[in-house]
Amino acid sequence: MRDYYTLKINLPGGIVSPGTLQNVLRAVRDANGRQIRFGSRQQLLLTVHYEDLRALEKTLKTQPIHYEVNTDQHPNLISSYCGEDVFRTGVWLRESEYHTVLDQFEEPPRLKVNLSDSNQSFTPFFTGNLNFIASPEPHFWYLYVRPKQSNTVFRWPDLIYTNDLGRLAKAVETVLLERWGQGETAFDEAALYAAVTGTQRFITQPATQEVELPEFSLPYYEGFNRYGQRSWLGLYRRDEQFSVDFLLDVCALCLKTRIGEICVTPWKSLIVKGIEEQDRAGWSYVLGKHNINVRHAANELAWQTEDHTDEGLRLKNDVIRYFEKHDMRTFGLCFGVQTRPKSEVFGSVLVRKRPLIQLGQLALFSVYDLYFTENFNPNSRTYFRFEKGLLKIFLPNQIDRLCRKFSARRWLENGKALRVESEQPETGPETPGCVHQCPYCLTVYDPVYGDDRRGISAGVPFAALPADYTCPTCDALKSEMQEVSLAMITTD
Incomplete structure (x- = not known):
């Protein structure tokens, strides 16, 4: 008999409500679980001793939570929702469209399904078997099909309407598994398209060209970061393990401050959006209470x-x-x-x-x-x-x-x-000025411009800033900001 089992809970789209996660974590704690981790497909993973497994399953079955033990028959449906608002500037794909699509999957897919905004590079596009990518045409999606155990990607001839996406995904999945699930016969693109569209009708448009994807650039996804009038918090753990007690405090603070969602990323980290300025102190307290570091190097992330x-x-x-x-x-x-x-x-x-x-x-x-x-x-x-x-x-x-x-x-x-x-003639002084740059997010304080967000007018030198001044982007301490030549400033 195995001593330990791996329990997996899918979080569709990488989205989980603090209340649901809190219920799961309490069940895990009651089953003597102290650590959990998140997977590359935005799922929750737990190693549990066989003596505690039965009690944990009994608790989970009382809630509408789908889980698997030592299997992955239903891979999690992943999405780029975790980067919505904070990492990309798409045209039409917003929170409501993501939820509209996710609500269409009444049963967990048996194939890997990816939902991606084409204007981001934070989440992968083609790691799924069914890869839906938002097109420039509002509310229509590209579909790229990759059969199981294959590296071949086939572009669906049509753009699929948002409200039909779940139904078409189910139809494509059924045909793929029935005809090519075991990989015994060669995949036939035309036969797949004919089998799916021959018996059902979908709202579509012709896909006349390949999807245009952005150049890859992984954003820094850890720590406090501002967007608009609010902040988001990225949480990464070097050993990929998150303390149950820490996450329970995170859930409690989300509920207290009316944050309705926690996002899991494909990088096995968490993102909490919508943190109001008056609540920042509460988040800092929780991080300090559990000794959580949010200053890891980008090359480690x-x-x-x-x-x-x-x-x-x-x-x-x-x-x-x-x-x-x-x-x-x-x-x-x-x-x-x-x-x-x-x-x-x-x-x-x-x-x-x-x-x-x-x-x-x-x-x-x-x-x-x-x-x-x-x-x-x-x-x-x-x-x-x-x-x-x-x-x-x-x-x-x-x-x-x-x-x-x-x-x-x-x-x-x-x-x-x-x-x-470099060959452009210099119009300014011969010796470039100096500014101070945050070593973590690379934000610059230039006395020529000051810092409007903090009420610091133009012309105030860095040395004259208050001792409690922090980076306006990630809240690094003033003492951590480094003096650099304006001519040598780091922009990436």
Whole structure:
């Protein structure tokens, strides 16, 4: 008999109400659970001892909560809703449209379904089997189909209307699983389209061109950040484990301050939106009470590891230590670690473990292959091998080489613009002025402009700012802001 089981609770679209999460967490605590984690498909994961499993299941069955134990027959439906308002500026896709679509899935899908705004790069576009992407035409969606155990992506000939999306997803799923579920016959795009549209009618428009996706740039998703008149809080844990007691306090504060949703991201982190200015002190108290750090380096946040295993996480931590020691630049890249052959992770740089010698199910010796995606875009389905058969000890150095290759490529692509800019005659003083920059979010305080948000008028030097002045974006302390030359200012 197993000592421990993995229990999974899907959070459709990566959205959960504080009340629902609070009920789950209380049941987990009553079953002697102290830590939970979130998966790359925005689901809640828990390791529970077999002696406590029956009591936990009994409690969960009294609530409308779908869960699975040691299986993944119903992958979570993921969405880019977690970045809504805070990371993108789309035209028509808003909160109401997301909820309209999610409400159409009365039964958990058996295939991976992704819902994405085309104007963001925070969540993956093509990691699902059914990938719906908002089109420029209001309330219509592209559909890209990727059969199970396949890397081939097929664009649906039509744009699908929002109110028909769930019904079409169900029809496509049924045909895919019945005809090509086992991968025994070659996938036929025309046959799939004919089988789905031959018996049902949907509101559609012709899809005359491929979807236009933005250049990848992973936003910094941790800490306090302002948007409009409110703030959002990103929560990341280095070991991917969240304390049940901490999350219960988060839920309680959300309920107290009338925040109706908590968002889970594909990066195994949380985002709480809609924090009012008068409630910031309460959030700071909860973070301090549980000793939660929200100042991790961006290159540590840009990783995706597999669920249900810590092996990829340990490898990530080894590479991160190398990054820190050598002060490496990784801006514009994200990294994935794949230690199992059938798992899937999201990344522009991919580390794949494979056995060098295998006897049956026993791998006697393992090595690592290093890949990068086409144009270093993690949404590409095309991989190029950079190095193969690496020992673990040599892996960080080869990732360093690949990062330098990426940076050199970006420099060459932008070199012309940089040279032209450097040749422009200077109209200002010969010696550029100095400003102070936040080392975390890169916000700049320039005395020429002051800080309108904090009531600081133009012309006030940095030294004259109050001692309790903080970064207007992420609330870093004044003492942490660094003096830099205006000519050398960091903008990325």
